[in-house]
Amino acid sequence: MLDPNNNSTTQMVAEINALLADHFALYVKTKNFHWHVKGPRFRDLHVLFDEQAIEIRDQIDAIGERARKIGGDTITSVGMIAQHTQVKDQDKVSLSAEEMIRELRDDNANMVSRLKAMKETAEAAGDNATDGLIDDWTDMAEERVWFLNSILG
Template identity: 35%
Template sequence: MAKDKSGKADLATPNWHAQAREIQAFGTVTADLPHPLDQKVRTEMVKKLNQLLADSIALRDMYKKHHWQVGGPTFYQLHLLFDKHFEEQVDIVDTIAERIQLLGGVTVAMGGDVAEMTKVPRPPKGKEEVPVQISRLLEAHKIIIKECLDISEAADDAGDQGTNDLVVSDVLRPNELQSWFIGQHLVEMPLTFAV
């Protein structure tokens, strides 16, 4: 701690060089959590939920990328829709992360860790055409929807109704709805005349 001229501790100076060991390793769950689910079940659910979280973070960030980089005749509509879906994914990500913590686990959180874990293919840094942007988003949704179905079944088998409810109500259904909304932009429809 810093000291002033008289040798007393200077309490106004921040102590910002703190170092400490990790208090819980990633991939573990706390053993003595007052939760009725067995530690083995919680460990397995946390592992599955962290994968879902990594993929949801990747999808969330892809929505923001495409929001910034979209162009063409449907720019305005897609610019707003991509941002709306981004905000919805922010809530989904937070909900998944809170469930992981509630089960006594540690959430994946940093971009580099997410990039290592995600199953969602990484888009290029540059700008792409709208159909490619939408196709990438649909592929990411497909991955997440499949994970939700797998987690729901595993959670049901393990008696983890909380995780089952979360992945179906808070992740699966919004991802299905978002897929439908963006997928309709790939349906060939004339903009200015009827066929």
């Protein structure tokens, strides 16, 4: 466990919690689009959005547990998710498939940027395990961006 009184560790926990909030918010948005996509590509997008939502959901526990393993606490409520996420709500159910794809692509690209920025904090905290996990999470988010971008042509 890292020193919980170290400023670098405190910053690492804060960034992990922001990443956790992003994953919760992106999971909900991706499921929303999975349920509401319409049009000639319905089946393909319905399946893709579900696959991506599952991947995001499966990362949530690992991210939360990482905060705990380094001596921090995690976000504890929907209110805290809203407070810490950079993913904007999308309540419209009438978006076109292309609008959904663009929005998810951009949200995932923002997540890639957040993850890459976290590397420096992990290094400063001497947190090699989180540093390695960030690489894995970045690769997954980059793949989602690639898939969504490829659909747009």
